[in-house]
Amino acid sequence: MPELPEVETIVRDLQRPLAGATIRGVDILSESAIAVPTAAEFAAKLPGRRIQGVDRRGKFIILRLEPGVLLVHLRMTGRLLLATNGAEEADPPHLRVALQLDRGRLLFVDTRKFGRLYLAADANAFLGSLGAEPLDPAFTPTALGDCLQGRRACVKSILLDQRVVAGIGNIYADEALFAAGISPARAAGTLSEAEVEALHSAIRSELQRGIHHRGTTFSDYRDAHGRRGGHREFLRVYGRAGQPCSQCGAEIQRSRLGGRSSHYCPRCQR
DNA sequence: CCAGCCCCCTGTCGGC
DNA sequence: TGCCGACAGGGGGCTG
Secondary structure, X not given: OOOHHHHHHHHHHHHHHHOOOEEEEEEEXXXXXXXXXXXXXXXXXXXXXXXXXXXXXXXXXXXXXXXXXXEEEOOOOEEEEEXXXXXXXXXXXXXXXXXXXXXXXXXXXXXXXOOEEXXXXXXXXXXXXXXXXXXXXXXXXXXXXXXXXXXXXXXXHHHHOOOOEOOOOHXXXXXXXXXXXXOOOOEHHHOOHHHHHHHHHHHHHHHHHHHHOOOOOOOOOOOOOOOOOOOHHHOOOOOOOOOEOOOOOOEOEEEEXXXXXXXXXXXXXX
């Protein structure tokens, strides 16, 4: 569910409320939510640690602790919710982990239980294999071109590979390919220099548009305050199969590529 | 390297 | 109405 724009929105929401907060206690309602270390160690080690700040790398939320780091990956249906009011309120459905802070609580809620929390001394073991950060200046058209060159896989599959570019998921991959006028099924290595530049620009602008609207909500995504994102109405292909293309009027198609659904305009994308 | 399959889970929706 | 299969924004692993 949450891709880079959704994770970025949550991180920005959390920065101010969490910076400087101290973890007082941990409630683990679903042990499978803890990837590393064991659930018992996780619960034993966190109390007393202070949250220094909140960052993002790809789709990972990074709570910088003193000492160590707590990484959160929301996968499909995970949410990280602030419950800052002092009054006791009922736990939300599918609450998996609750961090008691010196100011309120931070709740990890996850219907499908795919999301994971990682507590470690440093983040490198889990973030080291991630590819370029697409909104970073180091992500240039040349850098993207180098990743695509010689690859026979379809360009969409490459965009979804977190080792190549970190943070793109199914929605923004489809939207960026539409914005660039490139078919998701094109073999990555066949893109011209101009197409690589158009794709690079489209990836950035589509992600930034998503952030501007505080993310895309279909059903599950919520920000740290439990609110929906506003970007859905701005999507041009994702979720619009059968509807006319906003540019040319042709019917938006949907097909399966690499096990994921893909949405595209057969006339605008080549 | 790559396509295609499986798995992890739960909820929702469409067809019959 | 009720049941059943398909499908969902992610990612890891396996096979051929």
